[in-house]
Amino acid sequence: MPTDKHTSKKSYAGSKVLQIDGDSLQQGVSVDCVIFGFHDGNMKVLLNKFSYYTQWMLPGGFVGKEESIDTAADRVLKNRTGLENVYLKQFHTFGDWKRTKLPENEEMLILRGFENPKDREKHWLMQRFVSIGYYALVEYSKVKIETNEDEEIAWFDLKDIPELYSDHNEILEKALYTLRIRLSISPIGYELLPEKFTMTEMRIIFETILQKKLDRRNFQRKMLAAGLVYKLDEVSKKFGVKDSALFSFDKEKYEKALTDGFLILE
């Protein structure tokens, strides 16, 4: 539940979130983004931590009264990564009534000067938030992380995610699940990989999302047969010790596979 560019009425040093004017927001609605990247042979997720919370959380934001939820998600992504027009899709909405009735929120308010319990109770931050989850696929190298004193932002290895704020671990799990379903219907990788990549990089993405090993020979054959990728006349040494061929996506065929369907289930 993070900061945005809303004007402030009061100023609470070191806690941007309290500078937000609650009246300009759609009450009790937020968006959270699961931002996936790929680097060094590992799937990564972008997380942030506010100075006034102890746990990491998914980058999120509130929704303006006259703002569509998709626009709010775009804004959150742009704020945190600098990226626009990337793959960003809504996948699930989280609305357990206790999900944001958390002691850490109350503690944060106490720390920030709301000593009277009645004041805290009335504060717009203390209501239950229904949060709409989005997942994004971004090219790791293009993300510009800007950490400031209020907010720390970092990539985490998917295999090494800490315990997150509220139900954010569950949100991440659900995003992965959705990605798995999507992958069983259409390919993934275009948005995550650089222009030139090795077949191993692409395969690792599939393996990570599907959570199973794929035969490297059958995998390559299938991708080439589907026309999704084509081999370049270049080699690289990204992974092993031996040169390996570089590939690029055939954008046209890839787009076609996205809409027409494409099955990979080994």
Next chain:
Amino acid sequence: MPTDKHTSKKSYAGSKVLQIDGDSLQQGVSVDCVIFGFHDGNMKVLLNKFSYYTQWMLPGGFVGKEESIDTAADRVLKNRTGLENVYLKQFHTFGDWKRTKLPENEEMLILRGFENPKDREKHWLMQRFVSIGYYALVEYSKVKIETNEDEEIAWFDLKDIPELYSDHNEILEKALYTLRIRLSISPIGYELLPEKFTMTEMRIIFETILQKKLDRRNFQRKMLAAGLVYKLDEVSKKFGVKDSALFSFDKEKYEKALTDGFLILE
């Protein structure tokens, strides 16, 4: 956006929705249910119409401040169909900022005595609602429809849906799309069909959702091969003129196919 069982502060004859105490609700959040049934060889959707609206709409409801969104959806389904513990899944959240800023809502308030524009503007019904869409699969014959003077409820043939309130046609389309994706991964039918059914009934459901014809022979072979259904020693004349065999689901295998995945893509 329909009625619920909330206590009223004021009473406005003939418009239950205005009897709802807005303070007990999560502001600006609602649920809408796309309830699918199957009858007479056709896929059906349950719609309702309130006396103070001209258009039909999807059965929906508001979310209590201390109520989970899934519980709200369960409640809406129970209210309209009498059914509990049926297949009901969230599929998408609709949050365009203009989606419920509609003249019909304002007109409804005028008709119900809110003559002062300022009063209407402040009314909790006039804000933008973010609506969480759920779809349900129910057994047609088990649904008990109870129409009253305020609310008319009826099944509509999927091929014959009128223009609905707000973006409800879009919500219905999206529900169908989601169902199509689900069907490409796991079977559907258990929740829609009676205990005993003919293979043609089952096939029609698949054809309707996938929007394409399936070869009846291959279809039956595949369902039997997967062990999803088994043939009974009974016959019926539901469809054609000739007796046809009745089948039942193998619940265990069906559940297994739901989780393990099952592909039908002819």
Next chain:
DNA sequence: CCAAAAGTGTTACTGATACACCCATGT
């Protein structure tokens, strides 16, 4: 010299698809 990753090719088999013909019955 060995481990780790990459390049290359073949085989077997399952499952999807596409058909053809006959049967039963209500109109």
Next chain:
DNA sequence: ACATGGGTGTATCAGTAACACTTTTGG
């Protein structure tokens, strides 16, 4: 008699899955 839906069987073809051996090079 004929249209309509139901029952049964089969041939083909493509795509998946399983698998082995060699090459390269950094440590």
